[in-house]
Amino acid sequence: MDRDSDEFVKLLTSCQSGLYACILSLMPDRIAAQDILQETNLTLWHKADDFEPGTNFMAWASRIARYHVLKFRRAMNRDRLVFDEELFSALCERQALAIEGTVGNPAEALGECLKKLPVEHYELIAERYSPSGTVSHIAESRGQSVGAVSQLLYRIRESLLNCVSQRLQEGLT
Secondary structure: OOOOOHHHHHHHHHOHHHHHHHHHHHOOOHHHHHHHHHHHHHHHHHOHHHOOOOOOHHHHHHHHHHHHHHHHHHHOOOOOOOOOHHHHHHHHHHHHHHHHOOOOOHHHHHHHHHHHOOHHHHHHHHHHOOOOOOHHHHHHHHOOOHHHHHHHHHHHHHHHHHHHHHHHHHOOO
């Protein structure tokens, strides 16, 4: 497909929120995720002729995004907060399956699932993903252990993942 074609531009622009959500699900840093989205867009633009019309554009684009995330992770491998390779691979595989079977928009599904959270869980997630929202800061402000806060965040994220997956499979978004 020619990158200058209207169809390619439509596909590229329509997948931006989903692609950003895909990248953000693999890395906690929103600024780095935005940078990776831009790098991914450039690669998609340069490789437009490699895309096979009629196939799943989002699956193709997310595969390229995962390569950029992996490249970024390799550069940041000294950071103690980076997922190990096994977990990263499992997340990528799970995400690829979700995208290929996706009927709806993952970002919209996440928004709906966030609305269903209990208020205290929603507030905890909002606090964690605020610019100063470290787990240790949250634990200290709540008078809880870091382990307890981490475990609760894990459970909330797992609940959100299940909700989003279910919504996408049902095509409710």
